[in-house]
Amino acid sequence: MIAVVRSELYRTLSIRSSWVSIAGTITLGVLFSFLSADFWSLFAGLGAFGIAVVTTSAHYQHRTAMLLFLGRPRRLQVLAAQCVAAVLVALALALISGLTLINPQDIRQFTGTIVAVPLIALYGVANATVVRKPLWLFVGYISWITFVEGLLGKLKDPWPFTSFLDAASGKPDGLLHFTLWTLLAMAGAVWSIRRDLSGD
Template identity: 45%
Template sequence: MIAVVRSELYRSVSIMSSWLAMIGFAFMAALFGWFSKEAWSLFAGLGAFGIAVTVTAQHYQHRTIVQVLLNQPHRWRVLIAQCFSAAVLGTALTAVSGVAVLLGESAAHYRSTVLVAPVMAVFGTLCTVVVRHPMWLLGGVFAWLLFAEGLINRMAIGLPFASFAMASAGNTKALLVLLAWTAAAVPVAVWAIHRDVAAD
């Protein structure tokens, strides 16, 4: 299991597109952090989700998932390793991008956002294992965030990204909602990782 996690982390940080995605997401989150700590939290959550999508989907794009699954027949171990790798990268991205918030004497908000970021990264990995195509997923998330969470739900508690934004401000109920969304995605992802990968 440790070897699978180490392999996932090494692969994630050794591909140029991973670094470009991390820098891009971190820059966007940091930029919004100069204006508002709440805006930083939301974009940090989107960044953690986005980097998870990027590093997980690379396996399917580059066809390396076949070799990984041949070397590790227990696919649930691969899923756990991918979630752990994404959580580490999402947490690092959030921690680096929030320096402006930390310097602005919002240490409690910074700390709670960094602590919640791994949950959003794991949620992103689970969603990617189901969808497998990053552009479809990121486009769908953009539409979901704009219409379902923004226009219809008005960023109220109950949906994942709004719940992340509220949980990052210390709202325990919102954190439980985000954990519930992540837990609900687990059985779907476990089913999805056992699908045939040759057809993708």
């Protein structure tokens, strides 16, 4: 499994779209951390989610998933390796972009976000494994966050991204709710990774 993790990390750091996502995440995180710790948490979370989706779905987009699964027939092991790689990258980006927040008044937000970021990276991997098309995911979730979580839920109902923001601010209920959303998404990914690749 270590070889698969190493391969996924190498692939993540060698894809141009990943570098654009990584640079954008760090830049926006640092810029918005000067405005508010809440904004930093939001961009750290969205960046971790976006990078996890892009790197995981790239296998399906570029038709390398078939070669990957032929070389590594244990698909659950591949999924686990993708999860580990996504968590490592997400944590590194969150730590780098949040360096300005390591101070007494923002330490709770910083700690909460560092705890929640690995979960949203796992959530991104799981969603990309199920849907396999990043554009569909991004358009779908932008609409979901805007209309369902924002307008209807007023960012108060325990939906996925609202739960992430609550978890990032250090609320135990938010962490519990987002953990449940992540487990639900991972259950879908465990089932979905066995799907035939011919339709992708």
